[in-house]
Amino acid sequence: MSQHANRSLLKLESVSKTYRGSPAKAVDHLSLEVMPGEIFGFLGPNGAGKTTTIKMIVGLLAPDHGRIIVDGHDVVEDPVSAKMKIGFVPDYPNLYNRLTGIEYLNLVADIHGVSASERSNRIEGLLSMFDLTHAVGDLIQTYSHGMKQKLALTGALLHNPPLFILDEPMVGLDPRSSRLFKDLMRSHCGQGYAVFFSTHILEVAERLCDKVGIINKGKLIACGSMDELRRLSKEADESLEDIFLELTLPEEADST
Amino acid sequence: MKTRLLSLILAQLNIFFSISHSRYYYLKKRQRLWEGILIAGSIIILALTLAFGVYKLAQGFCSQAALLNQEALTLTTGILAAQFLMLILGVALVISVFYFSNDLPILIPLPLKPWEVLTSKFAVILANEYLGLLVFIAPVFVAYGMRADVNWAGYIPSAILVFLSLPVIPIAVASILAVILMRIVGFTKRKDTLTIIGGFLLVGLIIAGQLYLQTRLSAPGADEEFIMRMLARANSLVTVLGRQFPPSIFATHAVSLAGTSKGLLNLCLFVGISAFSFYLFLVLGNQFFYQSVLSGFEAPKGKSRPFVSRAESAQAHERTPILSLAIAEMKLFSRTPVYALNGFIGFLMFPVLFVVLLVMGNDPEMAKLWGSLRAMPEFHRIGSLLVAAYFFVLVAFSGIPFSPFSREGKAHIWFLKSQPVSGQEVAIGKALGAEIMVIIGAIPGLAVFQYIARLHVSSFVIGVLLGIAASYSFCVFGVLLDMARPMLEWTDPRKAFKSNLNIIFGMLIGAAILFGIGSLIVTLLKRGYSGLMAQAVSGGVVALFLAAGLKLLQLAADRLWMRIEL
Incomplete structure (x- = not known):
């Protein structure tokens, strides 16, 4: 275990966000914590606030209220230090099409200050794992969606980040890459690091996650391990899908 | 219907x-x-x-x-x-x-x-x-x-x-x-x-x-x-x-x-x-x-090289974040036809016009005129200011430093925003990338100009240094302007460049500054001050401008960077 053992790698304290011109809060006093070694699955229906939360964690949006702490660094107060600890891949990673794969990876490595020898080893290992070695000299515009996704993952893992944040990471990955990726998430957490990801694929979350958070209408309505979530549900052996549907059912449907 | x-x-x-x-x-x-x-x-x-x-x-x-x-x-x-x-x-x-x-x-x-x-x-x-x-x-x-x-x-x-x-x-x-x-x-x-x-x-x-x-x-x-x-x-x-x-x-x-x-x-x-x-x-x-x-x-496939050489090249190219950002900025701009065609056109138009002037003026009368001009010491000093102004014109009319964040658009800005770089580093990197492009772009025009005017080497060097300082400070202002009001919403990359008001503002501000400094120099010369004085005053103005730009960058860049939201 690393130096992160006793400290949360991600902590959200009563975080809120309202978009300009919108009456409702996209995220409403959201608090959660991700500990080292944990894979945290962040679930919720469309428009629940998952992507807004992730955007605030990685600095794409500023929270209106509350604090976001990444490995001891406040994302608003000390964004550069906080981002040094994060590896992020969005749902649709639009990469610079007119750079080659290796140019993109070198840019990421330069920004994160990854040393020459370390970058060389990591690039080689990750590219070979994702089967991208043959394409890394080509312009990114020649890549398929899945290849772009894998290149973005490679870039996000290049500096070995303590906190790996992914928005719908399985989108566009073929079954082999998807399996590889799940193994990677597990081994990343094995180093004492953490993974925080949003997904719609409940089977993946159920099998992979140590902890699951369910957000609906901007509010965290449930959070805990699968066993803890089952305790919240009506029946003891419910699947995550049942629990999810039960918790996120529209109010009017619930009352009928 | x-x-x-x-x-x-x-x-x-x-x-x-x-x-x-x-x-x-x-x-x-x-x-x-x-x-x-x-x-x-x-x-x-x-x-x-x-x-x-x-x-x-x-x-x-x-x-x-x-x-x-x-x-x-x-x-x-x-x-x-x-x-x-x-x-x-x-x-x-x-x-x-x-x-x-x-x-x-x-x-x-x-x-x-x-x-x-x-x-x-x-x-x-x-x-x-x-x-x-x-x-x-x-x-x-x-x-x-x-x-x-x-x-x-x-x-x-x-x-x-x-x-x-x-x-x-x-x-x-x-x-x-x-x-x-x-x-x-x-x-x-x-x-x-x-x-x-x-x-x-x-x-x-x-x-x-x-x-x-x-x-x-x-x-x-x-x-x-x-x-x-x-x-x-x-x-x-x-x-x-x-x-x-x-x-x-x-x-x-x-x-x-x-x-x-x-x-x-x-x-x-x-x-x-x-x-x-x-x-x-x-x-x-x-x-x-x-x-x-x-x-x-049908996007072209490059010739795949053995990975060993790429890994070696990765080692060889370890750079600071600012330099890496500047190089990425240059590559992305010059490899995108929409930007390169519209942004570099001034780099080409001026040398072509100079060459045409050279061909047209290739008669004994013109040669005599240039000869008598070159014999005047003031000509070389004023010429050095023209060299400096050329850099400034290229910055103002290329639009490159006035659109770096707009060109990223909503689709790509996520990358930089999620990276561990401060607003200052991003702004300096973008300004440096723009400046290097302008310096490279100025070379053909300067070469033709120098061939025609044949300024003393010292005057030419002073002009180039003054021009680089002036254009870099203007690049910094341009980058901060685009950081303050980036045009991120577009579906067509051409819009981020050709329909970007920041670029128009840049041209207007550039024209106003050139007019101001030009008028000041003309006034000085009319009042009998020497070309050396004109050079010194221009140098002072450029130094002030550069200091103001860097101070503004220090004060505003991080705040403006935080304001950009997706």
């Missing part, structure tokens, strides 16, 4: 001018309504000011020409200048709109014929040109009408028809050249690079061809006897000047002789030639457009 072509044209115009987008954000959501009003108000005031300036200029020109019985020369000059500029700038615009619009993957699968797509895109370019012509040509027509005491009932309809037809020929010619170029490029592997080089070659050829035509046509008639013979006949110089581009003679006569049968004939000729050139373009475009676009979709 609207025809599908009309529907397509209206949709294209809507997207190009962001009509629904503006209506939604400014009117429905009332987001930053004040900003919309401020921008619209500034544009209207600026346009009216420019139009009034052009009107006064045309009025003065017309009064002078009237003394020689050549009032219609005002129209010919305006029409020729406008058509020439539209032709030169049209090449890059046409290539961008026709071949690099993001909507092509949506339009091509639709059951539309190539000519329908081309017509809708041509309409967008025309609409764009009309806005410019309203400021630069409409006042010329008004000034001529007032001065020549025309019959307004006949004059207004003719002027409107000529106005509407005016951009058709140059844009059609630029489009035909672009269609041919892109068809050739379509056969090659390095499409982006060849598009950029081909685009520049076309612009260079157009400028050189036009200037060659000008020198060739004016030479035989330059003797005094010929001029006197021409002056004896009313508006005869129209024919001489108009020989550079014959349709301009028809356009001039259509307006100046409006209401007469000769005017009507010229109007029909001008509109007819415009329609024919458009038809010719559609025939050619219908044949080749989709083929070129589809070959563009």
Whole structure:
């Protein structure tokens, strides 16, 4: 275990966000914590606030209220230090099409200050794992969606980040890459690091996650391990899908 | 019921001018309504000011020409200048709109014929040109009408028809050249690079061809006897000047002789030639457009090299974040045809113009003039300031530092925003990238200028250093301006560059600064101060400007960077 053992790698304290011109809060006093070694699955229906939360964690949006702490660094107060600890891949990673794969990876490595020898080893290992070695000299515009996704993952893992944040990471990955990726998430957490990801694929979350958070209408309505979530549900052996549907059912449907 | 072509044209115009987008954000959501009003108000005031300036200029020109019985020369000059500029700038615009619009993957699968797509895109370019012509040509027509005491009932309809037809020929010619170029490029592997080089070659050829035509046509008639013979006949110089581009003679006569049968004939000729050139373009475009676009979709595969060498190259290229950002900025800009064609055009135009001046002025009289100029010590000092000003002009008119965040757009800005770099580092990296591009771009122009002017080495070096300092400080201001109000919402990369108000602000601010410093220097020289003093004062102003820019960067960059949200 690393130096992160006793400290949360991600902590959200009563975080809120309202978009300009919108009456409702996209995220409403959201608090959660991700500990080292944990894979945290962040679930919720469309428009629940998952992507807004992730955007605030990685600095794409500023929270209106509350604090976001990444490995001891406040994302608003000390964004550069906080981002040094994060590896992020969005749902649709639009990469610079007119750079080659290796140019993109070198840019990421330069920004994160990854040393020459370390970058060389990591690039080689990750590219070979994702089967991208043959394409890394080509312009990114020649890549398929899945290849772009894998290149973005490679870039996000290049500096070995303590906190790996992914928005719908399985989108566009073929079954082999998807399996590889799940193994990677597990081994990343094995180093004492953490993974925080949003997904719609409940089977993946159920099998992979140590902890699951369910957000609906901007509010965290449930959070805990699968066993803890089952305790919240009506029946003891419910699947995550049942629990999810039960918790996120529209109010009017619930009352009928 | 609207025809599908009309529907397509209206949709294209809507997207190009962001009509629904503006209506939604400014009117429905009332987001930053004040900003919309401020921008619209500034544009209207600026346009009216420019139009009034052009009107006064045309009025003065017309009064002078009237003394020689050549009032219609005002129209010919305006029409020729406008058509020439539209032709030169049209090449890059046409290539961008026709071949690099993001909507092509949506339009091509639709059951539309190539000519329908081309017509809708041509309409967008025309609409764009009309806005410019309203400021630069409409006042010329008004000034001529007032001065020549025309019959307004006949004059207004003719002027409107000529106005509407005016951009058709140059844009059609630029489009035909672009269609041919892109068809050739379509056969090659390095499409982006060849598009950029081909685009520049076309612009260079157009400028050189036009200037060659000008020198060739004016030479035989330059003797005094010929001029006197021409002056004896009313508006005869129209024919001489108009020989550079014959349709301009028809356009001039259509307006100046409006209401007469000769005017009507010229109007029909001008509109007819415009329609024919458009038809010719559609025939050619219908044949080749989709083929070129589809070959563009086939992204080229590079030659894969062994991984060992790439890993080695990764080691060799370990850089600081700022340098790495600057290099990425340069690569992304120069590899994107839409940006490179529009941004680097000034880097090419000035050297070509210098070369043409060199060729034209290659006679003993000019050589004697340059010789006597070089013998003056002040010439070298003033020359060094011209060298410095050249850098500044390139920054102001290339638009590169005024659009780095806008060019990232919503699609790509996530990357930098999620990286561990401060606003200051990002701004410095972007400004440095822009500055390096400007320095490289200045080399051809400076080489030609130095070949002509032959400044002392010390003066040339002082000019270059002063120019680099001045242009870097302006790059910093530009980057901060774009950081403060980035145009992130676009679907077509051309919009981030060609329709970006930050670039227009940059040009205006640059022109104002140059005018200010230029006036200061002229005043100093008139009052008997030496060229050395002018150099020292310019150096002081540049140092102040640089210090202010860096201080502003230190104070504002991080805050502005935080404000950019997705």
